Amino acid sequence: MxxxxxxxxxxxxxxxxxxxxxxxxxxxxxxxxxxxxxxxxxxxxxxxxxxxxxxxxxxxxxxxxxxxxxxxxxxxxxxxxxxxxxxxxxxxxxxxxxxxxxxxxxxxxxxxxxxxxxxxxxxxxxxxxxxxxxxxxxxxxxxxARFCAACGGTTESIKSGWARVCEQCGREEYPRTDAAVICLVHDGADQVLLARGEGWPEGRYSVLAGFVEAGESLEACVAREIEEEVGVEVSGIRYLGSQPWPFPRSLMVGFEAVGDPTVPLRLAEGEIAQARWVSRSDVRRALAEPGSVPDLLLAPGASIAYRMIQSWAAVD
Structure with a gap:
């Protein structure tokens, strides 16, 4: 669904x-x-x-x-x-x-x-x-970007802060954005796959995400990241929306995909501390009253992950 x-x-x-x-x-x-x-x-x-x-x-x-x-x-x-x-x-x-x-x-x-x-x-x-x-x-x-990537010279801000120019070689540099995918994996019914990253607070869960590699499409990145992080193969990859995430310079491109909840989860060592399938009813309770579902605190409201989880939970 x-x-x-x-x-x-x-x-x-x-x-x-x-x-x-x-x-x-x-x-x-x-x-x-x-x-x-x-x-x-x-x-x-x-x-x-x-x-x-x-x-x-x-x-x-x-x-x-x-x-x-x-x-x-x-x-x-x-x-x-x-x-x-x-x-x-x-x-x-x-x-x-x-x-x-x-x-x-x-x-x-x-x-x-x-x-x-x-x-x-x-x-x-x-x-x-x-x-x-x-x-x-x-x-x-x-x-x-204080130093030139070509010659190492000092750069200065130009164009009202939207570019920098090297004082030594004249090379101009512009702000860069790193593409990253973020995907809500569900079972096509009433379960969603959520994970807790290494170093996150206990009980804090979100959807899966990762950076796009050189020469890789967004959809291929979704499939690769999910398989690498939790060992689940997905299908039905579909675009949802995007959001800047300037920490420091990402553009989060949101997708949904379908996975099989009967497949044993295989967590990426050093990246994923925990992962689990969660029912729609529990997600709704956790959104409505944070802390009401034991060991389930969801992504903060500023993130696209929150909007994705909220939108999936709203489906009848």
Whole structure:
């Protein structure tokens, strides 16, 4: 029994105009700067959010000078307002990072708080989700692209943060995205295959995923990864949707597939700690009330995995 995603994955939402032409238009950027808004992202990938973690706290661009700082990145334009992001240095970051932040669920308060994208991505409004996702992706890339891959020279940011150029050889570098597949395997009826990765908290389960290899199609990657990770051969591989996952630069391409629950599971050593078939009724209970099903905590809401599990569970 196939299914469709009930809604866009949380980090696939965006509302701003991301057209490339604006990034190199110095005159237009200068015109927009006085009314522009700036989101700051600290050294731990967090930004300040308010209104029960649903809205990014931005600042007037003029707080940062008469024009964009060298480290700023242009996120887009909406209703005549340009949105930028500026990274904070380690010295400007003074709020402790919660332990296990990949699974951290924030305590909702009326006071603004510093949260990372995993924690607040699902709660942000559409505009905020798109802005924060783009900012995190770009800043991850800038930190890893400070030196030229061709000659080793120092690079500098150009095109409003959407490219870097080598000061020595002139080579331009652009942000890269790593393709990864993520697949919800079910039995065609009322069971889904969930797994816990090595190093994950006890009881935390999600669907299976892996990176696409050179020369490999997405569908071939789905079949290979599932067989490698849990020893199950799948059929009926079908595309569901996609979502950026900027940790540091993945694009998660979602699929469903059908597997046989009678086949003994063979777990990949060092990758998969546990795997099991779970009934639709238990998944529904775990979604409705986290912790109500023993040893079954599901993927966080910011991930496409959550949307896939939620959508499969909703099938009558």
């Amino acid at each position: 196939s299914f469709e995603l009930v809604d866009l994955p949380a980090l696939s939402r965006f509302t701003v105009d991301r057209r490339e032409s604006l990034r190199g238009d110095a005159e237009r950027i200068a015109q927009l700067w006085p009314k522009a808004r700036v989101v700051t992202v600290d050294a731990h990938g967090r930004t300040l959010v308010a209104d029960q973690a649903s809205r990014l706290v931005d600042r007037p661009a003029t707080d940062f000078g008469d024009g964009p700082p060298d480290t700023a990145v242009l996120l887009g334009e909406q209703d005549g307002v340009a949105y930028w992001a500026v990274p904070l240095t380690e010295d400007e970051t003074d709020v402790a990072v919660p332990g296990g932040r990949a699974w951290f669920r924030p305590e909702l308060t009326d006071e603004p708080q510093w949260l990372d994208l995993r924690a607040c991505g699902a709660m942000l409004d559409d505009t905020g989700a798109g802005l924060f996702t783009s900012a995190v992706a770009l800043f991850h890339w800038h930190r890893s």
